[in-house]
Amino acid sequence: MNWKLTTTAMGLALLASTGLASAAGELNIYNWGNYTSPEMIKKFESENDVKVTITDYDSNDTALAKIRQGGHGFDMVVPSQNYMPIWIEEGLLLESRPDEMSNYKNVAKEWADPDFDKGRHYSVPWAQGTVGVVVNTDVYKGDINTWGIIFDTPDELKGKVNVVPEMTDVIDAAVLYNGGKKCTGDLEILKKVRDTLVKAKPNWVAMEYGTIEKMLAGDFSAGSDWNGSALRQRLQNPAIKYGYPKEGYVNWSDNLVVLKDAKNVDNAKLFQNFMMDPENAGMNSSFHRYANGIAGSDAFMPAEMKGAPEVEIPAEFLPNGVPSQTCPPEVQEHYTKIWTELQK
Amino acid sequence: MARYFSVQHQPGFTAMAVICFVALYAPILILVVYAFNGGESIASWQGFSLRWFEKAWNNEQVIGASWRSVKIASAAAVLATIAATMAALATTRTKPYRGLTLKYAFINQPLMVPEIVTAVALLIFFSRIKVATGYSGLGYLIIAHTAFCIPFAYLPIRARLESMNLTLEQAAADLYATPWMTFRRITLPLLWPGILAGLMLAFVISLDDVVITNFVKSGGQDTLPTYMLGQLRRAITPEMNAISTVFLLLSVGIVTLFFFVSRKRD
Amino acid sequence: MARAQEIANQAERKDIRNRWILSAPALLIILFAATGPLLIVLVYSFLTPGPYGDVKWQFSWDAWTSVLLERDIFDDTLSLADAHLSILWRSVRLALGTTVLTALFGFPTAYFIATRPAGSRDIWLFLITIPFWTNLLIRTFAVLEIIRNEGIVNSLLIKLGVIQQPIQMLFTDFAIMIGMVYVYLPLMVLPLYASMEKIDFRLVEAGYDLYATRFKVLRRIIFPLVKPGVIAGSILVFIPSLGAYVTPSVLGGGKNMMLGNLIELQFGQGRNWPLGGALSITLMLIVMVALLAYVRNAGTAEVRHG
Numbered sequence: 084m085n086w087k088l089t090t091t092a093m094g095l096a097l098l099a100s101t102g103l104a105s106a107a108g109e110l111n112i113y114n115w116g117n118y119t120s121p122e123m124i125k126k127f128e129s130e131n132d133v134k135v136t137i138t139d140y141d142s143n144d145t146a147l148a149k150i151r152q153g154g155h156g157f158d159m160v161v162p163s164q165n166y167m168p169i170w171i172e173e174g175l176l177l178e179s180r181p182d183e184m185s186n187y188k189n190v191a192k193e194w195a196d197p198d199f200d201k202g203r204h205y206s207v208p209w210a211q212g213t214v215g216v217v218v219n220t221d222v223y224k225g226d227i228n229t230w231g232i233i234f235d236t237p238d239e240l241k242g243k244v245n246v247v248p249e250m251t252d253v254i255d256a257a258v259l260y261n262g263g264k265k266c267t268g269d270l271e272i273l274k275k276v277r278d279t280l281v282k283a284k285p286n287w288v289a290m291e292y293g294t295i296e297k298m299l300a301g302d303f304s305a306g307s308d309w310n311g312s313a314l315r316q317r318l319q320n321p322a323i324k325y326g327y328p329k330e331g332y333v334n335w336s337d338n339l340v341v342l343k344d345a346k347n348v349d350n351a352k353l354f355q356n357f358m359m360d361p362e363n364a365g366m367n368s369s370f371h372r373y374a375n376g377i378a379g380s381d382a383f384m385p386a387e388m389k390g391a392p393e394v395e396i397p398a399e400f401l402p403n404g405v406p407s408q409t410c411p412p413e414v415q416e417h418y419t420k421i422w423t424e425l426q427k
Numbered sequence: 428m429a430r431y432f433s434v435q436h437q438p439g440f441t442a443m444a445v446i447c448f449v450a451l452y453a454p455i456l457i458l459v460v461y462a463f464n465g466g467e468s469i470a471s472w473q474g475f476s477l478r479w480f481e482k483a484w485n486n487e488q489v490i491g492a493s494w495r496s497v498k499i500a501s502a503a504a505v506l507a508t509i510a511a512t513m514a515a516l517a518t519t520r521t522k523p524y525r526g527l528t529l530k531y532a533f534i535n536q537p538l539m540v541p542e543i544v545t546a547v548a549l550l551i552f553f554s555r556i557k558v559a560t561g562y563s564g565l566g567y568l569i570i571a572h573t574a575f576c577i578p579f580a581y582l583p584i585r586a587r588l589e590s591m592n593l594t595l596e597q598a599a600a601d602l603y604a605t606p607w608m609t610f611r612r613i614t615l616p617l618l619w620p621g622i623l624a625g626l627m628l629a630f631v632i633s634l635d636d637v638v639i640t641n642f643v644k645s646g647g648q649d650t651l652p653t654y655m656l657g658q659l660r661r662a663i664t665p666e667m668n669a670i671s672t673v674f675l676l677l678s679v680g681i682v683t684l685f686f687f688v689s690r691k692r693d
Numbered sequence: 694m695a696r697a698q699e700i701a702n703q704a705e706r707k708d709i710r711n712r713w714i715l716s717a718p719a720l721l722i723i724l725f726a727a728t729g730p731l732l733i734v735l736v737y738s739f740l741t742p743g744p745y746g747d748v749k750w751q752f753s754w755d756a757w758t759s760v761l762l763e764r765d766i767f768d769d770t771l772s773l774a775d776a777h778l779s780i781l782w783r784s785v786r787l788a789l790g791t792t793v794l795t796a797l798f799g800f801p802t803a804y805f806i807a808t809r810p811a812g813s814r815d816i817w818l819f820l821i822t823i824p825f826w827t828n829l830l831i832r833t834f835a836v837l838e839i840i841r842n843e844g845i846v847n848s849l850l851i852k853l854g855v856i857q858q859p860i861q862m863l864f865t866d867f868a869i870m871i872g873m874v875y876v877y878l879p880l881m882v883l884p885l886y887a888s889m890e891k892i893d894f895r896l897v898e899a900g901y902d903l904y905a906t907r908f909k910v911l912r913r914i915i916f917p918l919v920k921p922g923v924i925a926g927s928i929l930v931f932i933p934s935l936g937a938y939v940t941p942s943v944l945g946g947g948k949n950m951m952l953g954n955l956i957e958l959q960f961g962q963g964r965n966w967p968l969g970g971a972l973s974i975t976l977m978l979i980v981m982v983a984l985l986a987y988v989r990n991a992g993t994a995e996v997r998h999g
Contacts (some may be wrong), residue, residue, distance in 0.1 A: 111646040116661040121487070136491060136647030139657045144962040151745045152550075154557020156646030173745065242861060248947055250962060289864045289946025293661040300843045302863060412744075423963060424776060426950065444805030447798050451824045451878065454835035457845060461838070506722075514719035517712035524709050530716055537727045541936025541980060543953040544973040548730030550960065551737055551970075574726035577719050635828045638938055642960070655830045659837075659943050671831040682826040686819050 108133040110350040113149070113157040115337070116141060116292065118210070120370030127357050133350050141292045142249050150175055150342065158345035159354065161209050164336045165251060165407040167199040177341040179352050181207045186359035194336070194376035199409070206338035207355045208376030210368065212310040213396065213404065214252045214333050216326040217294070222304040227326035228400070230260040233307050234279050236286040245297065245306035248290040250422045251407075252333065253280070256307065259331035259405065266410035268417070277421045284425065298323060311373035314393040325393045327400035335407040336376065459675065462668035479669035489670060492654040496634055499565060499650060503572035504580070504630040510573070511580035511629075512622055516614075519588045537575040545575070546642035553643055563645040571643050572633040579632045580625035587621025620688055627685040631678055731977075738970035748966050756967035760975055777955070777972075784952040785979075787866060787941075788934035791873040792927050795881040798874070799926065803885035804915075807892070818886065825879035833943045836872045837863065864946030872940040877933060881926040888922025889915075928987045932980050952976055 108131070112119070116139035124135050138157070140146045143166045149155055151173065162170055170176050181187055182203040187195075190208060200206045218227040223239045231237075233244055234257065246253060255265055257279050263272035288303065297303045298316050313325035339358055341351040357363055364375040365383025374394050381389070388394050396404065410418065462480070466473030483489050514534055518527060537545065553567045595617070599609040637652035644653060651674060658667055738756050740748040763774035806817040824832065839845050840862040847859035862868055892915065900910040938953030945951070950958070952972065959969030 109647075113646060116657060124487075136649075137488060138646055138649060139661070141660070142962060144964065147745050148747075148961055148964060151743075152554045152747050154554050154561075154563050154645060156563040156648065158646070169745070245946075248962070284948070287948060288861065289948050291660070291947050293659075293663060296663045300841065301859070302842050419964065426776065426955075426958060426963075440801035440804050443798065443801035447802045447878065448820065451821070451875070454839050454875065455824060455827065455832070458831070458835040458838060510719040510722055514716040517715035521708075521712065524712070526713075530720065533723060533728070534716075534719055536723060539932070539980070539984065540727070540731070541932060541953070541976055543936050543938045543956055544731070544734070544977055545727055547956060547960065547969060547973050548734045549726065551966070552730040552733050570722065570726045574723050577723060581719070631826055635826075637828075637830055652828055652830055655828075655834075656939065656943075659830065659834060663834075663837075667834065671828075671834060675827050675831060678826050678828065679823055682823060683819075 108347060108350045110135045110159070110347050110354060111157045112137050112354075113140060113146060113155070113160045115139065115161060117295075118161070118337075118371050120367045122370070123363055123366040126363065126366070127354060130357075131350065131353055133347075133353070144250060153344075156346070157342060158347045158351045159339060159341055161337045161339050163251075163407065164197065164199045164338060165409045167206065167338060167340075168409045170340065171200070171205060175343055176205045177343045177345060177348065177351075178204050179341040179348075179355060180204055181355050181359065184352070184356040184359065186356050189359050189361055189364075189377050189379060191376050191378040197336075200338065206340045207358050208364075209337045209339045209358065210311070210371060210373035210375050211334070211336035212373045212394075213327065214256065214307065214309055214335065215313070215328060216305065217298060217308040217313045217316060217323055218305040218326060219298065219301075219303075219320070219323050221322040227324055228329050229326070230256050230328045230330050232305050232326065233287070234260050234283045236283065236305075240305045241286045242288055243304035244287045245289045245291055245294060245303040246287050247292055247294065247307055247309075250418065251410075253307065253425075254418045254421060255333050255405075255407075256328070259328070262330075265331075265333070265405050266408060266414055268411070268414045270417075273417055273421065277424065280421065280425050309373075310393040311371050314372040314388070314391055317391075317393070318387060327396065327403060329400075329403055331403050331405050332400075333407050334404045455675065458668055459672045461665060462672040464665050464668075466665075479665045480673075482666050483669045483673070486666070488649065488654060489651070492649045492651045495565070495648065496650040496652070499568050499572055499640075500630050500633040502569045503576050503633045504626050506569070506573045507576035507629045507633075508580045508584075508622060508626045511577050511625055512584055512618070514577070515581055515584040515588050519585055520591075520593060534581055535578045538578050542638040546639045549639060550642040557645070565648065567643055567645075568640060568648065568650075571639055572636060575636070575639065576629035576633050580629040583624040583628060584618065584621045587618055587624070591617050623688055624685055627681055627688070631681050631685075634678065734970045734973055738967050738974055740967050742965045742967055745964060753967070756965070756971040759965075759968055760971050780950050780952060780955050781975075783866065783949065784935055784937075787870050787873065787951065788931050788937075790870050791877060791934045792881075792931045794870070794874045795878050795930050796885075796923060796927065799878060799881035799885050800923075802878075803882050803889050803919075803922075806882075806886050807889035808894075814890075818883075821879050821882055829876060829939055830943075832876050833872050833940050836868075836875050837944060840868055840871065863944065864948060866945075866949055868944040869937075869941045869949060869951070872944045873934050873937060876940060877930045880929045880933075884925035884929060885919060885922045888919040888925075892918050924987055928983065931983055935979060935983075936976055 110133050112135060114137055119137055124137070127133065128135055140149070143163050146160055146162065147166065147169065150157065150160060160170075182195075187203070190203065194208050194211075196202055216227060216230070216232045218232060218240070220227070222243070223232075223237060225237060232240065233246055236244055254276060257276040258265060258267060258272060261272055261275045261279060263269060263276070267273070289297075291297070294303065294306060294308050294312055295315050298306070299319055308325075310325055313323070316323040317325070339355060341348065341355065345351050358367070359377060361377050361379035362383050364377035365380035368375050368380060368388070369383070369385050372388060372394070463475050463477065464472055465476035465478065511534075514530075518530055518534075521527075549567075549571050553571075557563050557567070591614075595613050596609050599613050600606075604612070635652065636650075637656055640650050641653045641656060644650070649657070651670070655667065655670065658664075737748055739752055739754070741751045741753045741755065743749050759774060760777060761774055762771055763776070764771055802821070806814060806821070809817055837844075841847070842859040842861070842863070846862070847856075850856050851859065862871075896914055896918075897910055900914045905913070936953050937951055938957060941949060941951040941954055942957075945954070947954075953976075956969050956972045956976070959965045959972065963969070
């Protein structure tokens with residue numbers, strides 16, 4: 084009777100489905116999408132006999148929410164510097180002491196002892212960059228170095244602007260555009276911010292993370308974006324340029340940390356050390372096109388990144404940069420409320 | 428005077444039907460065609476090439492996710508079919524008894540609730556359990572999939588069972604067969620095509636699920652659909668077309684099998 | 694004789710008990726991983742949101758009031774939450790639109806299949822369900838590729854000289870509706886077909902014999918006979934469309950949210966699980982109302998033509 088055969092097959096399938104992993108170890112990384120060099124991961128996997136899985140997230144808030152609810156199964160995350168104090172305070176991070184690891188000496192001076200992680204007890208620099216605007220200069224020939232591109236959209240770009248829905252980035256931009264200081268709690272300014280955003284939204288075509296492909300395909304002609312993403316776009320279409328808004332733009336950095344409830348702590352520490360090696364950091368940067376905080380990695384980065392205005396901020400725009408920082412909780416609450424209102 | 432209208436034709440209906448069929452298949456075919464595009468973008472055709480299939484094959488995340496999808500779908504389909512078979516035996520070919528309609532509604536409940544609601548409910552429920560027990564393996568996904576696969580496995584089994592009349596089994600009983608023997612030697616073989624159909628249906632449904640899996644998954648537990656969802660939201664390349672084509676072939680293959688099995692007249 | 698009755702009763706009770714045992718695994722699994730958790734959602738909708746997601750175990754009506762009302766951030770006035778209402782309205786509008794469109798397209802298609810010769814009907818049915826079995830994401834992706842600015846539709850229109858610039862179809866409500874119609878069309882065709890298959894076409898012929906026009910036949914004979922199918926199909930399309938999440942996410946560009954996306958937001962950036970729970974329950978209530986309407990209608994329809 085052939086149903087006996089089928090039953091046995093089913094049973095085998097069931098057994099196979101509970102199969103065990105074959106590598107010596109595992110590492111589960113939770114990172115921004117499109118932000119990890121597959122080549123670099125393969126290198127780490129073969130050097131350490133570890134199976135790495137990478138799961139993507141789009142925003143700091145999603146990552147924080149997911150980890151806070153517990154039972155997530157991740158070992159490492161890559162939060163931005165302005166969220167680091169929150170992660171530390173909430174007790175979500177393991178004090179893995181990168182400053183005591185062998186490759187710590189490679190961390191660039193200016194990143195070795197930052198305010199958000201004194202003495203680098205928790206984190207390792209992953210990448211740093213800025214938030215600005217990308218514009219397809221074939222469509223718009225005017226001044227691109229202003230937040231007016233997204234908040235007061237010129238006619239040629241109306242209906243073709245995308246805004247990446249990272250809450251802190253967008254609200255910071257609106258605050259700076261309205262003359263306020265980052266993390267201001269001034270209700271007058273916040274009211275203006277809310278109005279600016281609500282007024283600008285009809286001119287936007289989307290609020291998406293997938294900017295590269297859509298800018299190249301012409302679905303978007305401009306938008307807010309991160310510099311590395313802008314560089315990747317320019318390399319495929321020279322007309323797409325990155326603008327440093329004169330009202331002020333934010334300098335951010337992302338940092339690799341180990342989670343307190345990680346299951347693979349040793350592998351995680353190995354990876355933190357691995358990322359502080361100039362060659363590996365350089366390999367990673369070649370993929371995501373952002374600068375990293377490891378000295379000596381320049382030697383391993385491709386030529387088109389050297390001197391690129393997206394990576395090395397031109398002197399004229401340097402003074403407009405504002406470092407990213409954590410806002411006090413009441414201000415965070417205001418920001419969240421404004422953001423929710425924007426989501427109509 | 429009497430103009431005879433053919434029953435088969437209503438004005439425009441055939442045209443509309445043909446348009447529908449074409450419109451249903453065209454987007455998928457275009458997607459498949461572009462999987463073979465040598466170039467980078469969808470707009471320009473740059474020669475036939477298999478490079479995107481190669482890229483997908485070498486993409487660890489894709490292979491891992493696919494394998495995980497198959498694992499979960501196999502386990503869920505088997506479990507769901509077993510549960511559904513038992514439930515079908517319990518709820519068919521009987522006079523209505525107390526609780527029958529309730530049972531029936533209960534078994535089909537996953538079909539009536541929008542997926543996002545179930546997904547959210549499971550997110551909350553499982554995260555409490557995950558924190559309490561510390562276990563965060565594939566078990567949650569498997570059981571969630573089993574739950575919504577049960578109604579899908581149930582339907583064909585029930586249909587098959589209802590079309591089987593009791594005389595053969597009654598004859599066996601007359602011949603002093605125990606209920607278990609009757610089940611094993613008569614009911615089960617007769618029911619088998621229904622069970623097989625249910626199994627395949629459950630497998631495809633589990634393979635396809637994206638919403639519930641997206642909410643319930645833990646670290647490193649992407650299935651192929653959740654991986655694709657992530658890519659669709661962030662970085663679309665023809666690699667997606669290649670992955671979609673392979674996935675398509677798999678689903679269509681299984682459904683074609685299902686079609687032939689359920690067509691079999693005994 | 695009473696003894697025989699007793700034995701019969703006992704056997705019956707045993708039978709029922711066995712049936713309960715048999716159905717236990719299915720019922721337990723569904724209780725654990727489908728129905729039970731819904732109660733938890735209800736409970737959570739009455740709690741307070743935690744600072745970074747999750748909840749604080751403190752009773753609060755806030756989630757439920759914020760479904761329909763909101764407090765202005767700056768002047769604290771209470772007003773209708775038009776953010777939520779517009780999303781709700783968009784969801785209902787698009788779901789209804791999808792249902793109507795699928796019915797419009799599905800009706801001729803089902804009729805066509807039902808009037809094919811008996812042997813080939815199976816094949817046609819099979820052909821219409823294949824797209825249904827391909828993954829939702831693949832189908833949504835296929836629609837995305839077609840309607841985007843560089844996609845086939847725009848390229849064709851530009852080539853034919855009908856338009857100069859590509860029409861912005863992607864990231865609009867229209868895109869979402871097209872996506873949903875594409876995805877749910879087979880769900881409408883199948884029940885319609887099931888109804889139509891049962892039509893005794895001699896009635897239709899009789900209609901023609903009595904000098905009725907085609908349109909009259911359609912209206913007076915065919916349509917009333919397939920009404921149960923139309924209603925079943927409408928429910929099968931309306932419910933998933935209302936709770937759609939993937940299609941509006943991919944085709945709507947994050948700007949045009951439907952209820953499903955709004956719910957998802959509360960569990961991510963929105964950090965308001967209780968509100969997410971309240972919105973989910975609201976969605977379920979709307980679905981239940983629709984289902985009730987179906988049960989009512991289907992019941993009377995069958996009685997009328999029974």
